[in-house]
Amino acid sequence: MASRPSSADRVVELAELVRKYKDAYYNGQPLVSDAAYDELEEELRALDPANAILQSVGAPVAVTEWEKARHAIPMGSLNKAVNEAEFRQWAARCDQLGAESSLAPISSDLLVTEKLDGLSLAVNYEKGKLVEAITRGDGHVGERITPNARRMKGVPARLPEPLTVSIRGEIILKLSDMKIGFPGTDAPPRNRAAGTSKRYDGAGCEHLSVKFYDLEGGDTELTTEKQKYERLVELGLDVPPFAVTDLDGALRIHAEYATKKRAELDYEIDGLVVRANDLRAQELLGELGDRPRAAVAYKFPSLAKISRVVAINWETGPTGRVTPIANVEPVEIGGAVVQFVSLHNVSNVERLGIGVGHEVLVSRRNDVIPYLEEVVVKHGPSTTIPTECATCGAALGRRGEYLVCTNRECRAIVEGRLRRWVGTQDILEWGDKLIAQLVEAKLVREPADLYRLKVEDIAGLERRGALIAKKVLDNLKAKLPLSLPVFLASLGMDDFALETAKLLVGNGYDTLEKVQAATAEEIAALKGMGAIKARSVVAGLAARAEEIQRLLDAGVVPVAPSAGGVLSGKSFCFTGALPRPRKEYEALVEEHGGTVLSGVTKDLTYLVMSDPGSASTKAEKARKYGVQCIDAAGFMALIDAPSTAGAPLTDAAG
Numbered sequence: 001m002a003s004r005p006s007s008a009d010r011v012v013e014l015a016e017l018v019r020k021y022k023d024a025y026y027n028g029q030p031l032v033s034d035a036a037y038d039e040l041e042e043e044l045r046a047l048d049p050a051n052a053i054l055q056s057v058g059a060p061v062a063v064t065e066w067e068k069a070r071h072a073i074p075m076g077s078l079n080k081a082v083n084e085a086e087f088r089q090w091a092a093r094c095d096q097l098g099a100e101s102s103l104a105p106i107s108s109d110l111l112v113t114e115k116l117d118g119l120s121l122a123v124n125y126e127k128g129k130l131v132e133a134i135t136r137g138d139g140h141v142g143e144r145i146t147p148n149a150r151r152m153k154g155v156p157a158r159l160p161e162p163l164t165v166s167i168r169g170e171i172i173l174k175l176s177d178m179k180i181g182f183p184g185t186d187a188p189p190r191n192r193a194a195g196t197s198k199r200y201d202g203a204g205c206e207h208l209s210v211k212f213y214d215l216e217g218g219d220t221e222l223t224t225e226k227q228k229y230e231r232l233v234e235l236g237l238d239v240p241p242f243a244v245t246d247l248d249g250a251l252r253i254h255a256e257y258a259t260k261k262r263a264e265l266d267y268e269i270d271g272l273v274v275r276a277n278d279l280r281a282q283e284l285l286g287e288l289g290d291r292p293r294a295a296v297a298y299k300f301p302s303l304a305k306i307s308r309v310v311a312i313n314w315e316t317g318p319t320g321r322v323t324p325i326a327n328v329e330p331v332e333i334g335g336a337v338v339q340f341v342s343l344h345n346v347s348n349v350e351r352l353g354i355g356v357g358h359e360v361l362v363s364r365r366n367d368v369i370p371y372l373e374e375v376v377v378k379h380g381p382s383t384t385i386p387t388e389c390a391t392c393g394a395a396l397g398r399r400g401e402y403l404v405c406t407n408r409e410c411r412a413i414v415e416g417r418l419r420r421w422v423g424t425q426d427i428l429e430w431g432d433k434l435i436a437q438l439v440e441a442k443l444v445r446e447p448a449d450l451y452r453l454k455v456e457d458i459a460g461l462e463r464r465g466a467l468i469a470k471k472v473l474d475n476l477k478a479k480l481p482l483s484l485p486v487f488l489a490s491l492g493m494d495d496f497a498l499e500t501a502k503l504l505v506g507n508g509y510d511t512l513e514k515v516q517a518a519t520a521e522e523i524a525a526l527k528g529m530g531a532i533k534a535r536s537v538v539a540g541l542a543a544r545a546e547e548i549q550r551l552l553d554a555g556v557v558p559v560a561p562s563a564g565g566v567l568s569g570k571s572f573c574f575t576g577a578l579p580r581p582r583k584e585y586e587a588l589v590e591e592h593g594g595t596v597l598s599g600v601t602k603d604l605t606y607l608v609m610s611d612p613g614s615a616s617t618k619a620e621k622a623r624k625y626g627v628q629c630i631d632a633a634g635f636m637a638l639i640d641a642p643s644t645a646g647a648p649l650t651d652a653a654g
């Protein structure tokens with residue numbers, strides 16, 4: 001394990017990093033995420049609170065092809081509070097300063113809004129016409145990216161009134177837009193927005209959005225922060241949600257966001273901005289080093305922390321794919337200790353340039369799975385890419401982004417496949433140990449062998465007995481016959497999980513023969529599949545054809561769930577409040593051979609809702625597509641009375 005440097009060395013190192021990353025950030029080309037930067041700055045602050053680099057703001061704008069432009073009114077930055085104590089401290093200081101100017105307590109009249117995790121932008125209008133858009137830059141001088149800003153959502157070329165005004169907002173990349181505009185990306189949206197907004201060709205700017213939160217100039221006399229927001233809304237501009245409240249209210253809102261709301265947003269925020277609502281109070285309290293005293297960024301607890309790579313292990317999985325896993329010094333993130341982080345595949349390892357001893361930013365972003373955001377500091381070389389399987393020693397090949405073990409006898413593959421087989425079917429009493437024992441004893445090497453096992457085979461193994469042996473074999477056979485999707489998913493082929501199998505079967509490939517006969521082109525044409533996955537599915541089925549035949553020979557014959565099912569070929573989407581839990585309805589659909597879709601599409605047959613006459617967006621969309629809207633009773637009637645409900649279905653589907 002690499003030892004940490006002494007604290008004096010660390011201060012020098014941190015100061016250098018903070019300076020470098022700060023410059024890059026203010027030049028619009030961040031090298032690391034905000035979270036990584038914040039962590040480094042916090043560490044430096046703890047070791048050396050008086051360090052000069054902590055007092056300085058950003059670097060001047062670097063020379064690029066974008067023209068430099070001076071802000072008529074500087075764009076300041078905000079003081080930070082990282083916990084409740086610091087936030088209360090800020091409020092108390094405001095109240096104290098306010099009292100010196102005979103103001104009412106500032107903390108009882110606060111405007112709270114979201115702190116958008118994007119890039120600040122000033123858009124200047126003359127007589128209602130957009131004339132220029134300037135990035136924040138160092139707060140005084142930024143870059144004039146007017147043509148790019150014009151392409152962004154939420155930036156009108158004209159205001160509804162002939163105002164001369166500077167409006168300030170944040171360029172963000174919504175998560176839904178990221179999926180559409182930059183599919184497959186795993187960079188944080190902020191980094192993607194930063195890069196895109198500065199592109200000289202402007203490509204991709206149409207996927208960016210701007211939300212506004214400030215205006216300078218204009219004609220109206222405004223006395224509160226709230227009026228500013230209302231004025232922005234009046235001008236047809238998009239603003240983040242805002243509320244006027246007191247100190248306790250702000251704390252409550254912060255807690256709501258931190259625990260729930262933040263995760264539900266379609267864009268990333270890293271805290272709340274809290275300001276004195278009274279503009280006169282803002283002015284009287286003034287600024288300290290470009291930061292207004294009457295405002296604070298009240299950050300959320302970090303879901304990302306810096307750790308250090310201790311080792312990188314390459315684990316061979318059931319399909320032969322080798323997954324690199326970083327073992328990091330344990331860090332607590334959001335209540336859980338993270339020690340192992342998947343690095344997904346060899347391409348990702350090469351892209352990151354990661355190595356043992358490197359400092360890395362580890363997060364638990366939108367879900368609970370740890371994610372390696374980036375390498376923050378490289379100490380030493382990148383890791384060596386292995387050439388041999390860690391389990392069997394065979395030479396590794398490369399398939400797309402993955403390293404693969406090509407040895408079909410590899411224990412990792414053999415045991416992995418058996419584990420996948422029993423795991424997908426949720427068969428009780430079948431642990432990894434039992435599978436390892438069976439493979440070791442050469443009793444089993446593929447799923448078909450499981451069905452030829454006899455009680456005495458298992459009873460003869462160490463620490464097993466006849467009683468257990470009988471139980472595990474009963475459990476195995478109790479799952480037969482397997483439905484076709486479960487059969488296919490249990491095989492554990494690349495890109496062929498249960499959802500994929502269900503999708504195929506739901507689209508008419510409802511027998512094993514049909515699935516095996518499907519071409520990559522046919523599968524790729526199905527919604528939700530795509531060419532890469534389709535090729536993978538076809539290749540997997542071909543490679544496992546003999547193994548599948550041996551399963552059939554052993555009596556494991558899959559049954560099509562839709563065979564005779566009254567909902568065969570029909571799809572359903574359930575929305576809103578229904579008499580029974582949604583899961584129950586969905587189970588009924590699958591039981592009767594239908595498919596469940598999560599949203600309204602052209603392919604949907606039925607939208608099930610409490611009020612089929614409703615004017616909701618979903619219902620309107622369904623009617624536009626010719627999807628039938630029915631209520632829960634109507635759905636139950638389809639199952640109970642197939643003869644009468646059968647006829648109109650065909651019409652609707654066609």
Ligand SMILES: [Zn+2]
Pocket residue numbers: 316389390391392393394405406407410411412
């Ligand atoms: Zn191997």
